[in-house]
Each structure stands twice: as structure tokens, then as C-alpha cells.
Amino acid sequence: MVKKIGSLIFVLCCNFITAQVHCGLVSIVPNSSVNQIVVFDDTTKYIGGITINSVTKIRVKVEDKTIVDPLCSWNLKMFIENNSGAGTPIDEWEEITNYGNGAGKNPTINLLQVRVRNSCSTSPADNTFRNFNDANDILDIITDMLPITNAGSCTLSVNGPGSYLTNYDEFNFDIDIRLRPGARFNPGIYNLNIRFRLEENI
Amino acid sequence: MIAGVFGTANAQLIDEKDVTVTMDLQPVLQLDMTTANQLEFVFDDINEYYAGITNYAATILKVSSTVSWDLYAVGRSSGVTGAGFWDQQIDYGSDNANAKDLLPLSLLELRQSQPNNGDSGAQGLYSDYSSAFSVNEAASRANSLYVSSGAITPPSASDKYIGGHAGTSGTSGADFMPGGSYMTQNGTTSDYYYAMDYRILPGLPAIFPNAGSADGTGAQDIVTAHGAGTYAEPGVYTMYVQYVLLEDQ
Numbered sequence: 001m002v003k004k005i006g007s008l009i010f011v012l013c014c015n016f017i018t019a020q021v022h023c024g025l026v027s028i029v030p031n032s033s034v035n036q037i038v039v040f041d042d043t044t045k046y047i048g049g050i051t052i053n054s055v056t057k058i059r060v061k062v063e064d065k066t067i068v069d070p071l072c073s074w075n076l077k078m079f080i081e082n083n084s085g086a087g088t089p090i091d092e093w094e095e096i097t098n099y100g101n102g103a104g105k106n107p108t109i110n111l112l113q114v115r116v117r118n119s120c121s122t123s124p125a126d127n128t129f130r131n132f133n134d135a136n137d138i139l140d141i142i143t144d145m146l147p148i149t150n151a152g153s154c155t156l157s158v159n160g161p162g163s164y165l166t167n168y169d170e171f172n173f174d175i176d177i178r179l180r181p182g183a184r185f186n187p188g189i190y191n192l193n194i195r196f197r198l199e200e201n202i
Numbered sequence: 203m204i205a206g207v208f209g210t211a212n213a214q215l216i217d218e219k220d221v222t223v224t225m226d227l228q229p230v231l232q233l234d235m236t237t238a239n240q241l242e243f244v245f246d247d248i249n250e251y252y253a254g255i256t257n258y259a260a261t262i263l264k265v266s267s268t269v270s271w272d273l274y275a276v277g278r279s280s281g282v283t284g285a286g287f288w289d290q291q292i293d294y295g296s297d298n299a300n301a302k303d304l305l306p307l308s309l310l311e312l313r314q315s316q317p318n319n320g321d322s323g324a325q326g327l328y329s330d331y332s333s334a335f336s337v338n339e340a341a342s343r344a345n346s347l348y349v350s351s352g353a354i355t356p357p358s359a360s361d362k363y364i365g366g367h368a369g370t371s372g373t374s375g376a377d378f379m380p381g382g383s384y385m386t387q388n389g390t391t392s393d394y395y396y397a398m399d400y401r402i403l404p405g406l407p408a409i410f411p412n413a414g415s416a417d418g419t420g421a422q423d424i425v426t427a428h429g430a431g432t433y434a435e436p437g438v439y440t441m442y443v444q445y446v447l448l449e450d451q
Contacts, residue, residue, distance in 0.1 A: 026215035039226040043266040043383055056221050099229050101451050103372055183268045183381030187229035194221045202214050
């Protein structure tokens with residue numbers, strides 16, 4: 001009797017661990033981290049800014065479950081992190097080191113601009129530089145809880161199952177960044193982390 | 203009961219990727235200067251002794267800086283004739299006891315095109331070189347060049363700066379100019395662009411009446427320094443003006 005109960009719990013636990021809501025797989029390929037260093041060392045760069053196109057590519061792969069659930073869809077968002085838990089003000093870059101006396105102001109988050117684009121312009125914000133105002137801001141690439149738009153339509157807000165392997169122009173997002181600090185901030189080294197989160201819609 | 207609990211606890215599938223941006227803001231202090239390698243003041247006519255010689259806009263100073271800054275000019279020489287004095291390269295004629303070869307560096311006068319807008323905390327009689335050159339009959343030390351015995355030492359709160367001033371109050375306009383560049387300025391004037399005029403006024407006899415101490419309160423003309431009847435020894439003299447742009451600290 002004890003052995004039967006044990007088997008039942010094991011089965012249920014396994015079921016819990018592998019359970020999905022509507023989709024069988026939701027994945028960014030690859031999902032390894034990227035670290036981009038941007039150096040400002042002359043006046044032209046400070047005034048004109050630096051733009052880096054395709055600092056990374058977000059390649060999306062979303063698959064149905066074995067038994068297809070017609071409600072499988074996904075959303076993609078950007079979060080910003082500045083290590084605020086360590087005391088960084090909510091609207092500033094994380095300070096790694098200051099050059100000089102640091103008597104001025106540290107750079108603010110809003111000087112980082114992010115642009116998302118793909119060939120089908122599936123994001124409502126496609127090809128537009130946007131910025132975060134503080135570490136609580138979230139920027140949508142594909143908004144959550146939209147009606148399902150199937151892959152292959154090459155239109156706005158494609159969010160049905162599919163893959164960059166078969167529908168590259170809809171499931172690949174080029175990420176560009178632009179930094180234009182001007183002569184306003186303390187010289188030093190600063191960090192910001194952009195987190196891309198792909199979720200199935202529930 | 204166990205089945206009921208686990209049956210409603212489905213997990214939402216999520217994947218994430220991080221892009222960390224490291225921004226290296228290196229300090230830039232850039233002074234672009236357009237000027238002749240050598241400015242010559244040749245006094246070979248009595249009128250030039252009386253009226254002096256002025257070189258207008260002989261030097262153009264353009265500032266680009268990412269940090270708060272101060273800009274000053276300091277008179278310097280090699281010091282072979284004396285520390286704080288022009289270097290005498292050659293003297294003309296026979297030596298006369300009243301002919302003095304110690305010409306103070308401060309006899310050179312400067313005039314900047316744009317007033318210093320970062321000097322409200324200055325404590326001296328003259329905080330910059332923005333005054334118009336004086337008329338020849340009235341001695342004035344408003345434009346005499348700052349000198350620190352021939353050294354490069356920054357001026358004190360009582361002396362002259364071109365932009366910004368001595369001190370680190372942190373109050374904008376008090377003793378520094380904020381970061382910026384002449385390239386992004388609009389209008390006809392800019393705190394990041396200065397045209398510098400030079401004047402030497404020997405007078406007759408040649409005593410350089412406008413030479414003055416660093417703070418402008420003391421006279422350094424030849425007569426004051428060496429006594430009545432003295433004058434500048436004819437000859438060729440050289441010196442140089444060093445423009446220093448530094449972070450306000």
C-alpha cells in the first residue's frame with residue numbers, strides 16, 4: 001500500500017515538472033549572454049553617439065504540444081536591470097568605477113536607446129529607437145494576450161507557434177542599441193543589463 | 203487530494219536572454235587652438251610706443267570637455283634674464299644704467315571676446331580679461347597677463363581666468379564651466395569659444411604702465427620696479443603664453 005502511494009506521488013510530481021499551459025516549447029536560440037562594451041574616448045563620439053546594429057539577435061522557437069492546443073501563443077518583452085538591489089538609484093546606470101572626483105551626475109538609464117526590427121515588421125515598435133526611463137520600465141516587442149496571429153502571415157504581431165528556422169523574417173529580431181551621452185555625466189565605467197523574456201501566453 | 207493540487211499547477215514556459223551593456227565614459231578635455239606660431243611686436247615708430255600695438259583675434263581657443271573645466275592663461279619664459287621676466291635675446295646700443303632688461307611678463311595684455319560666465323565666486327579686482335583695452339593715458343591692469351613667477355601654477359581666487367575660476371564649490375557659474383563643446387553651441391557667442399586679442403603698450407619713455415601683479419592691485423611698470431628715470435632697454439625679447447585647460451577640482 002505504501003509503495004502504491006509513493007508511485008502515485010512520483011507520477012504526479014513528474015507531471016507537474018513537465019507541464020505546460022498551451023505550448024510544448026518556448027525558446028530563445030541561443031540564450032547565452034552577450035556583453036557589449038562601448039567606449040567613449042573623443043568628443044565626436046560624445047556628441048554624435050555610438051550606434052551598434054545587431055548587438056544581438058533574438059531567435060524565437062515556439063512549438064505546439066504533442067496534442068495541439070489552439071491557444072498556444074507567445075509574447076516577448078524587454079526588462080532593464082541596474083543592480084538596484086545594491087543601491088543604484090532607480091534611474092541610473094550601475095556604477096562600476098568613477099574616473100576623477102565623480103562630483104557630477106552618473107548617467108541615467110534613458111540615454112540607452114534600443115531598437116527592434118525584423119523583415120516582416122512584426123513588432124508594433126519595429127525600427128524605432130525607444131528608451132527605458134527607470135528600472136521598472138518594461139518595453140514590449142510582441143505584446144502579451146493578443147489574438148493569435150499565425151506564422152507565415154508576415155504581418156503585425158505574429159505570435160503563433162513557429163520558428164526562426166522556418167519563418168526567419170517573423171521569428172528573428174535584430175536588436176540595435178544607441179548611446180548618446182553628451183557632456184553631462186561623470187566619466188567612469190557603467191553597466192546596464194537588458195533582459196529579453198519570451199513567455200507563452202496563459 | 204494530492205492529485206487535485208498538482209492538477210492545477212501547470213507551469214508557464216519562459217526563456218530569457220541577457221545583453222549587458224558596459225559603457226566606458228572616458229574623460230575628454232580638448233583645447234583646439236588656432237594661432238600663429240609666433241606673434242611679433244616690432245616698435246620702430248614713436249607712434250607705436252605711444253599707442254601700442256594690438257593683434258586682434260590672434261589666437262582662437264575652442265573648448266570641448268566632458269567634465270567641468272577651468273581655462274587660464276599664464277605668462278612664462280625660460281627665466282634666463284629673471285624668473286617672471288621676458289628673456290632678452292639681444293640688446294641694442296651701449297648699456298645705460300637706467301636701461302633695464304627686466305621686463306615683467308605681465309606687460310602683455312590680453313582681451314577675451316566672451317566674458318567669463320563661470321566666475322561669480324571670484325574674489326579679485328579683475329576675474330577675467332574681458333575688459334576693453336584702456337585708453338593710453340590711463341594706466342590699467344584690467345588686462346595684464348597673469349604670471350606666477352614664470353611657473354604654470356593656476357591662478358588664485360583673486361587672479362584672472364578665461365573660463366571658470368579657482369575653487370570647487372560645485373555651484374554652477376561660481377567657479378567652473380560645465381562640460382560641453384563649441385561644436386554644439388548656437389548663436390554668436392559661446393562659453394566654449396574665445397578670440398584672444400594681444401596688446402603691448404610701452405608708453406614713452408618705455409615703462410609699460412599697464413604691467414601689474416597677478417591680482418591687478420600692484421603696479422609692475424619699470425619705474426615702479428626700478429625707480430624714477432628708468433626705462434626698458436632696447437633689444438629683442440621673447441616670452442610665451444601658455445593656455446591651460448584643466449578639470450575643475
